[in-house]
Amino acid sequence: MKRTKAKTAVDPCSVDERIGTRELISLAVAVEKSLALAGPVNISEVVGLEDAIGRVLAEDLVAPFPLPPFDNSAMDGYALRAKDLSGIGPWRLRVTGRVAAGDNVQESGQVGPGEVFRIFTGAALPKGADTVIMQEHVRLNDKIIEIDSPVDMGNCIRRQGEDAAQGSLLLRAGTLIGAREIGAIASVGRARIPVFRKVRIALFCTGSELRQPGEDLAPGQIYNSNRFIMIAALRQPWIDLIDLGAINDDPVQLRNALTDIASDVDMIVTTGGVSVGEEDHMVSQLQEAGGRIEVMKIAMKPGKPLSVGTLNRAVFVGLPGNPVAAFTTWKLIGHRIAEKLAGKALADRPVMHVEVLEGFSRRPGRQEFRPVKIAGVSLDGRPQVEMLDQSFSAKISLICRSDGFAIIPANMDQVNAGDRLEFVRL
Numbered sequence: 001m002k003r004t005k006a007k008t009a010v011d012p013c014s015v016d017e018r019i020g021t022r023e024l025i026s027l028a029v030a031v032e033k034s035l036a037l038a039g040p041v042n043i044s045e046v047v048g049l050e051d052a053i054g055r056v057l058a059e060d061l062v063a064p065f066p067l068p069p070f071d072n073s074a075m076d077g078y079a080l081r082a083k084d085l086s087g088i089g090p091w092r093l094r095v096t097g098r099v100a101a102g103d104n105v106q107e108s109g110q111v112g113p114g115e116v117f118r119i120f121t122g123a124a125l126p127k128g129a130d131t132v133i134m135q136e137h138v139r140l141n142d143k144i145i146e147i148d149s150p151v152d153m154g155n156c157i158r159r160q161g162e163d164a165a166q167g168s169l170l171l172r173a174g175t176l177i178g179a180r181e182i183g184a185i186a187s188v189g190r191a192r193i194p195v196f197r198k199v200r201i202a203l204f205c206t207g208s209e210l211r212q213p214g215e216d217l218a219p220g221q222i223y224n225s226n227r228f229i230m231i232a233a234l235r236q237p238w239i240d241l242i243d244l245g246a247i248n249d250d251p252v253q254l255r256n257a258l259t260d261i262a263s264d265v266d267m268i269v270t271t272g273g274v275s276v277g278e279e280d281h282m283v284s285q286l287q288e289a290g291g292r293i294e295v296m297k298i299a300m301k302p303g304k305p306l307s308v309g310t311l312n313r314a315v316f317v318g319l320p321g322n323p324v325a326a327f328t329t330w331k332l333i334g335h336r337i338a339e340k341l342a343g344k345a346l347a348d349r350p351v352m353h354v355e356v357l358e359g360f361s362r363r364p365g366r367q368e369f370r371p372v373k374i375a376g377v378s379l380d381g382r383p384q385v386e387m388l389d390q391s392f393s394a395k396i397s398l399i400c401r402s403d404g405f406a407i408i409p410a411n412m413d414q415v416n417a418g419d420r421l422e423f424v425r426l
């Protein structure tokens with residue numbers, strides 16, 4: 001495979017992990033420790049079907065009867081007896097009845113020898129019939145159909161229970177109820193269903209430089225984009241969001257905000273103020289308020305300063321202030337904590353790989369989630385990616401241009417053209 005030389009120099013602003021590498025913990029350990037702090041809410045409520053959409057199912061759903069409930073036709077055509085098509089065709093059969101979806105076949109009579117019933121998709125199979133032939137495969141002439149080619153016994157019939165047998169498991173507790181799942185719940189006739197109560201999450205962004213979009217900016221100020229990134233992430237039917245807006249980098253205000261909300265919520269999410277500067281107060285104020293930090297200093301880029309802990313019974317997730325770092329760490333850790341609190345079964349993501357188009361060198365030490373753009377496809381069908389800037393934590397326009405993250409292992413200092421990296425789609 002062709003290798004190209006390093007294209008870019010090492011980011012001058014990147015942290016030199018050789019100074020203090022031992023202090024950093026891996027993302028895998030950070031996820032494990034963070035999830036251990038999150039006990040599922042475990043309280044359920046029974047809601048109507050429409051209100052169940054987007055919520056988390058609180059008990060297993062078992063089929064109370066077979067699906068489909070009765071043998072029925074998969075096509076518009078004619079219901080017949082397969083043995084009437086024995087020998088050499090063409091065969092001529094008489095139309096003596098008619099069944100449509102919804103008709104009660106107990107009252108529709110019997111298909112006798114040499115007879116067929118007109119039948120429509122979804123109609124129950126009439127007594128005596130064992131096979132359906134599509135109307136396109138017959139010629140109809142004055143109540144007589146003519147068939148040239150035989151069909152197999154059971155042709156075009158959907159058998160009772162072929163989708164799900166009575167008593168079989170349709171959905172597991174912990175499933176997020178989307179369009180498919182609500183369809184399954186409705187198909188077994190349930191009008192109300194138990195779901196876990198919503199997870200209550202408080203959100204505030206920290207930073208004296210922040211202004212709300214629509215306001216004027218004074219020199220040194222910026223707009224609060226994290227608030228909207230996080231509202232977009234948290235506006236889910238299974239989350240009850242308490243949006244506390246922005247709070248200045250003021251220790252007392254931050255501590256008061258934490259103390260006021262901690263006993264009302266399951267999770268507190270903040271952005272900014274978790275790094276090492278004198279204006280970064282989140283960690284110290286959480287501790288002042290009686291909380292504990294359990295996870296910090298993670299060997300990941302972006303997201304090294306992400307801090308996770310507890311305050312009273314709430315899980316605290318302090319996301320970094322840089323917008324791309326906040327977005328990424330929420331996706332990789334915060335969201336999974338919220339899902340666990342909500343009682344959602346945590347699914348393993350399917351692993352995808354991409355091929356690097358151009359090589360480059362980097363400072364090793366942190367597992368990196370580098371935004372990439374899919375730029376082509378390799379001969380064996382693998383997506384090929386162009387790596388976007390190495391310094392991207394604060395670049396919101398860059399993340400809008402990217403298709404996902406390529407994951408660069410922590411110890412890799414040289415990435416070569418043709419290397420395969422794991423990929424997380426955005």
Ligand SMILES: Nc1nc2c(c(=O)[nH]1)N[C@H]1C(S)=C(S)[C@@H](COP(=O)(O)OP(=O)(O)OC[C@H]3O[C@@H](n4cnc5c(N)ncnc54)[C@H](O)[C@@H]3O)O[C@H]1N2
Pocket residue numbers: 015205206207209210222223224225226227271272273274275276277280302303304305319320321322323325393394
């Ligand atoms: N000496 C060091 N400095 C920094 C380190 C370090 O290890 N040593 N880590 C860097 C990393 S990595 C990150 S990420 C940031 C995280 O810092 P904070 O979480 O304390 O965030 P702030 O300092 O408050 O803000 C960082 C950056 O983001 C902007 N910001 C903050 N909030 C918002 C918002 N709601 N909307 C838009 N932009 C926001 C803020 O203005 C700053 O530019 O620390 C590095 N420093």
Ligand code: MOO
Pocket residue numbers: 300301302303304305320322324325393
């Ligand atoms: O690595 Mo930070 O978390 O700049 O984004």
